[in-house]
Amino acid sequence: MESCGMSIIKYLLFFFNLIFAISGIGIITAGAIVLSDVGEFSHFMENRMLATPIVLIVAGVIIFIIAFLGCFGAIRESYSLLLAFAIFLLVIFVIELAVGIAAAVFKSDFEEALKSTLKSSMKTYYTNNSEKSAWDNTQKTLMCCGVDGPTDWTKSQLVIPDTCCKDINKTATCVSGNYDKGCFAKLKLRVEEKATVLIGVGIGIAFVQVAGIVLACLLAASIKREGAK
Template sequence: MSPHREIMDKPRGNCCQCMIKYTLFVFCYVFWVTSAVLIAVGIYAKVAKEGGVVDSLTADPALLLITIGSLMFIITFFGCFGALRNAVILLKLFLGILVAILLLQIAAAVLGFLFSDLVLDRTEQLMSKGIVRYREDMDLENLIDFVQKKFQCCGVDSHQDWSANVYFRCDEINPSLEGCGVPFSCCVRHKNETIPNTMCGYNVQNLEEASAAKIIYTIGCLGKMVLWGKRNLYLIAGMAVGLLGLEISMSCLAAAQMSHIRRKLQSDGNVY
């Protein structure tokens, strides 16, 4: 190769390496800031709760936000500063964790497909546990209300599931005014209704199915969510493929950055 060709190739290589370095940095920085926001929101929600605290990770949305945000913060810290400072150790940690997460996601998807019935049973147990703990945690209550409004459903399998909650339990010794009722988020919303009637679900568990269906949604949320997943299968698959593609791209960028640092150390006569 001629000296002129070598001079021409060197700026190109440096330009390409700068693109890899700062593209990886920008990706990691965006996720780093996002993780910090998740942690802040989770901490605020945890502190702002009135009294009751749910210690279960799967039943406490605030704790879930803090956990996911903390993991993202640590991982993207490695990638962000590893790319910016050309730190091989940080890039190694970032790449290793990212590959491990990628493999776990693929394994979870395969196991979820092979053991779909077990996944549904576990989901049903978690949703039933959420109904029992409704009103014990403000975030959990808001989450259940959102799901019931979004999917126009009530309970897990039917509106009768709310009898498992101490406030909505349907028996004669229950002193609660909401006994034999359901939350207002189960109620059918009419187009001309501007202010929701929070008492619309009172005593509906004592009504016949046809009569109750005129006031509330009697179909369970588990079936509605499964049906929504089947109808939006391509959307869910596209989002999953997009996430995997992003993770693979960041892994490739990290690997390319590490390879460049190794070549530079070797050309400078340093031992890697």
């Protein structure tokens, strides 16, 4: 016969898994939004800069699937399913923790890598169509010019692109001056803002995961004790 405490834990775990399934959808959504937004400027980003949202999307899908395993295990009162659920949650938690640590370590190298890529890319603006397209899109979208400012183009002995101009008339003449902010600062801010969103989502999900692991272990232990009677 099912004890009162065991019954409470079972339904608490079922409730947490519903929240967990919703959180999985939340992680997928947050990762996709960040990847879409920052990915627009992926030409200047190293692959590892885009790894975090991709990993979170994959983790979100796995979390969504695992949540159903937890719900099923709780309702069926299956010791093996609950144990598998707790182990899967722990593995996902460790992966998320590793990604977070890697992102924190990489943060110190991020600025230097981004600025170096921008500077080398600028030199081939007029000879490489993909570089030109990437710069034009970035300068238009972020309303910026050059790496640190418009003078970066002239220092490199290049003509300042039309996409640096705030307003161009019908004769392709810049009538209101160039953007004074550089693209490096704008891109850096964009990435940092999205990183903050991912960190917030990750911390919130981590608390839910820990609660799920504890409840699953408690229920599994209760089921084992009941079976031993």
